[in-house]
Amino acid sequence: MTNRYSRQELFLGSKAQAKIKEASVIIIGAGALGSASAEMLARAGIGRLTIVDRDYVDLSNLQRQQLYTEEDVRNQLPKAIAAKTRLEQINSEIIINSFIQDVNGLNIEELIEDHSVIVDATDNFETSLIVNDAALKHRIPFLFGACVGSYGLTYPIIPGETPCLHCLLNHLPMDGMTCDTVGVISPIVQITAALQVTQVLQILSGETLFPMLQSMDIWKNEKAEINVTQLKNKLCPTCGEHPSYPFLLFENQMKTDVLCGRDAVQLRPGLKPKTYSLPYLLERLKNHVTNPVLNRYLLSCKFEDYRIVFFEDGRSIIHGTNEAKKARAVYKRFIQFY
Amino acid sequence: MSIILNGNNVDHQEGVNTVEQLLSHYHLENRIVVVEVNKEIVMKENYKTMSLSHGDVVEIIHFVGGG
Numbered sequence A: 001m002t003n004r005y006s007r008q009e010l011f012l013g014s015k016a017q018a019k020i021k022e023a024s025v026i027i028i029g030a031g032a033l034g035s036a037s038a039e040m041l042a043r044a045g046i047g048r049l050t051i052v053d054r055d056y057v058d059l060s061n062l063q064r065q066q067l068y069t070e071e072d073v074r075n076q077l078p079k080a081i082a083a084k085t086r087l088e089q090i091n092s093e094i095i096i097n098s099f100i101q102d103v104n105g106l107n108i109e110e111l112i113e114d115h116s117v118i119v120d121a122t123d124n125f126e127t128s129l130i131v132n133d134a135a136l137k138h139r140i141p142f143l144f145g146a147c148v149g150s151y152g153l154t155y156p157i158i159p160g161e162t163p164c165l166h167c168l169l170n171h172l173p174m175d176g177m178t179c180d181t182v183g184v185i186s187p188i189v190q191i192t193a194a195l196q197v198t199q200v201l202q203i204l205s206g207e208t209l210f211p212m213l214q215s216m217d218i219w220k221n222e223k224a225e226i227n228v229t230q231l232k233n234k235l236c237p238t239c240g241e242h243p244s245y246p247f248l249l250f251e252n253q254m255k256t257d258v259l260c261g262r263d264a265v266q267l268r269p270g271l272k273p274k275t276y277s278l279p280y281l282l283e284r285l286k287n288h289v290t291n292p293v294l295n296r297y298l299l300s301c302k303f304e305d306y307r308i309v310f311f312e313d314g315r316s317i318i319h320g321t322n323e324a325k326k327a328r329a330v331y332k333r334f335i336q337f338y
Numbered sequence B: 001m002s003i004i005l006n007g008n009n010v011d012h013q014e015g016v017n018t019v020e021q022l023l024s025h026y027h028l029e030n031r032i033v034v035v036e037v038n039k040e041i042v043m044k045e046n047y048k049t050m051s052l053s054h055g056d057v058v059e060i061i062h063f064v065g066g067g
């Protein structure tokens, strides 16, 4: 056996390897966890890999987001694009699709359709709950993962079997979703992603996954594991007997997200997406902005006291403020030039 | 009183006698957490009344947003 997967096949068997080749995995987010998972899954030979991410590559990402390079930073490439390019260099035998999108209740179902497994690599808990709803609705296994500082946790959600993410919250406070600004070291990213990818391989190999919530702190060398079977809630709005999938309801208005620890706010127009011509926008703005960087996917420039990164669908990341209200006002002044 | 918390022996000062007090000791009172004491998950409504005893095996997992 001399094929590229020979070592893996010796361990998992040829049946599992065939399953891996037929599988399609979607990774929600291509930051640290997403980079790590995507690289392992591409090397493992997952037949079709889908990457979704809303952000672009920034210098502060390189410390832990293994798919990206200094050149990607210079070109301010969207992560979805840079990731696809790198993954295709790693494995040209698989199909890699990528989307520059902010995952929300309206687009998630279309994104996950036809995938065998969903890997969570979002940078916020709210989005994980949206993905959880869609995963349960479409009965696709969803591997939750998150990390911050030196601490990470994972939890596999198997529709019809394990409690879902929402079940774990029902007896818990809902106001703990504040963002963490304590930084992160790369080894915890690798560990968290490794656990998630192991679960992908186990699912595809036909192994049974138990509802184990797992956490570890690599700095303190501390681990915890809780079997959460007992938290399965018959009345859960996501996986109960009469699900309503509350996180799939889309607010039909401009949405603002304060991006944790980055002094930036993301704005997403709520109504039907519109495609902007970025060269045209730059032409109109040229006397009002400095240091513009224009590529096929986004326009980045300095406007007033802010740095604005504007995507063709009207989504925008405004750097230089943590206030949603201020960001909305800047966005309005910016877009009036179009 | 000493308990085994996430695999480690931990001594607590007086004043940490319930699950609620343990959570606030670690500043986890406003976080989304799952708590297990001696292999039984403790429901949130019992955090106040569930008292801890010497030698209890406690696991606490809190959720974070980040990735």
Ligand SMILES: [Zn+2]
Pocket: A163, A164, A165, A166, A167, A168, A233, A236, A237, A238, A239, A240
């Ligand atoms: Zn549920």
